[in-house]
Amino acid sequence: MAYSDSAPSVPLRWNFSQVLGQQLPSEPLQNDDIITTVAFEKRGDYLAVGDRGGRIVIFERDDRNTNVSSNRRDLEQRDFALRHPKFRYKTEFQSHEPEFDCLKSVEIEEKINKVRWWMTHDNLQFILSTNDKTIKLWKVKEYKVKHVKEMAPPLCSENMLLAERSFVPGLETTSAANGYRLEWIEKTPQNHLPPQDVDSEIGGIENPFRSKCQKVYASAHSFNINSISNNSDYETFVSADDLRINLWNLEVSDQCFNIIDMKPSNMEDLTEITSSISDIKFLNDGQHLLSRNYMNMKLWDMRRESSPVAIFKIHEHLRPKLRELYNNDCIFDKFGCCFSGDGLHFASGSYSNLLRIFSPGSGREEGIKLEIRGNSDRKAIHQAMPRARRSSLSNIIPRGIYQHAHVDSESHNVDFPCNESSKLLQVAWHPTCNLVACAAESSLVLYYA
Structure with missing residues (x-):
């Protein structure tokens, strides 16, 4: 299905599914463990997570019933599983390490800004990952070990x-x-x-994942890379910073083409910071795209470029505080966006760990607000721990839930206090069912409808 201006949408009722990587309130939060990007694989069987420590963690779907059975109860359970996927920890690997740019005397963090799954014609799995300056192509393959x-x-x-x-x-x-x-x-x-x-x-028999770095694409961006996207030709991808977009060939790592350059001759001429697009997604119909800037999320029909089809207001209540948000650098926060597989529902994050879900045509312009509580009761430690003491993310396995996200689908007009220190930047929607993954600090909270 694809979005239609006249297509009515029924609001979804959301339920808690699971939390991955949740720590107990007594455990300190390490800066390296904070999740910075989330992406589902095209078929929805795998979920990749990047963190500030430069690691990529892969989860696999764990709810399918492999035993063939004609029993009615088994068939019902399998049908429910298809509508409500569960995930478990599969593997992890170190994608990026901290670097130092000697020419500019600048330290380059290992933090993963974006990950993108890449599937070839022969169903081989690849992952594109990037920090501020360097993009890497990883081949991830499942081996059957007897x-x-x-x-x-x-x-x-x-x-x-x-x-x-x-x-x-x-x-x-x-x-x-x-x-x-x-x-x-x-x-x-x-x-x-x-x-x-x-x-x-x-x-x-075991099926472990192995990762191998195939290509490294570096030294092409003067500003920090904030987005990467693979193209449908299976051969090229684009990378973007705040002012430039480059086009790469997958097989050529030492050169790229600059296709958009918006850098002014005088950097002081830059204005309209809140209008800068932080995320963009193409819908499956190939005719619509979803964009997110600091204030709003917009749905566009590429056949009508003059105005968006719909505007979803997210931060309008913060307009009187823009000067304060600029002074504390919150104005530069980059919120992501996502959409359902049928193209009828759209979601993005906000402050106070709020998830905003909109269904055009449902009669609810404000949408639904979900307060995601990952590690909100634990005092955050913002200083990064020494790397030798950094804990592995192999403990990202569902553990005892002491607190999980709070659903407020009925009282959707209730205003939550705006807490700029807790922000829901990364969200991802499962490609084949109504399941949303939200990154709350070092926890990954999943909801289904």
Whole structure:
């Protein structure tokens, strides 16, 4: 389905699904563990997460029933699973390390700004990841590893007799039994155990993920890279900073083409900061796109460029505080946006860890507000911990939920206090069902409808 101006939308009722990576209130929050980007794989079977520590964590779908059954109850459970995916930790790898630009005397953080899944014609999986200056192409592949268990084959009575006769001390002559001639060349030492013909059996099968860096694309942006997007030709992708957009060929890492350059001759001429687009998504119909700036989210029809189809107001209540938000650098926060697979629902984050979901034509212009509580009860430690003490994200497995997101779909007009220190920047919508992943500090909170 695709968005239509006259297509009515039914508001979705949201329910908590699961939380990944939640820490207990007594555990300190490490700056390196804060999630900075989230992306679903095209089919929705995998979910990639990047963090400030330069790592990429991959989750896999864990709700499918692989056993074929015609039982009605099993079929109902499988049907529900298709509508409500669950995910579990799969693997992680270090994508970027901190660097130092000697020419500009600038430290380059390892923080992952964006990740994008890339699937080729032969279904190989790749991930594009970027920090402020360097883009990397990673090949991620699932290997089937068979564990072989050694075992001795059972001996029949005939073979046991041959074994006993063959290892009698002093036996150096040939023997014939059952028509077969057995020759022993050496005398077997006394008290030596007979060697056994070893057979093997498969003890288990694992499917681990392995990652390998295929290409590195660097030294093409003067400003910090904030977005990457792969094209439908399976050969090129674009990277963007605040003022420039470059076009890359996947196979060529040492050169690119600059297709848009909005840098003024005098940087002091830059105005209208709140109108700067922080995220853009193309809908599946190829005719609409969704954009997000600091104040609003807009839906555009590319056949009508004069005005957007719909405007979703998110930060209009902050307009009187723009000067204050500029002074504390909040005005530069880059909020992402996403949409449902049928193109009828749209979502973005806000301050106070609010998720805003809009359904045009539903009669609710304000949309639905969900307050995402990932680690809100734990005192944040904003100073980065020493790298030697940085904990691995392999503990991102669903744990005991002490608090999760709060749904307020009925009282959608209730105004929450604006807390600029807690911001929901990264959101992603599952491509085939109504499941939204929200990055709240170091936790990934999932909701379904």
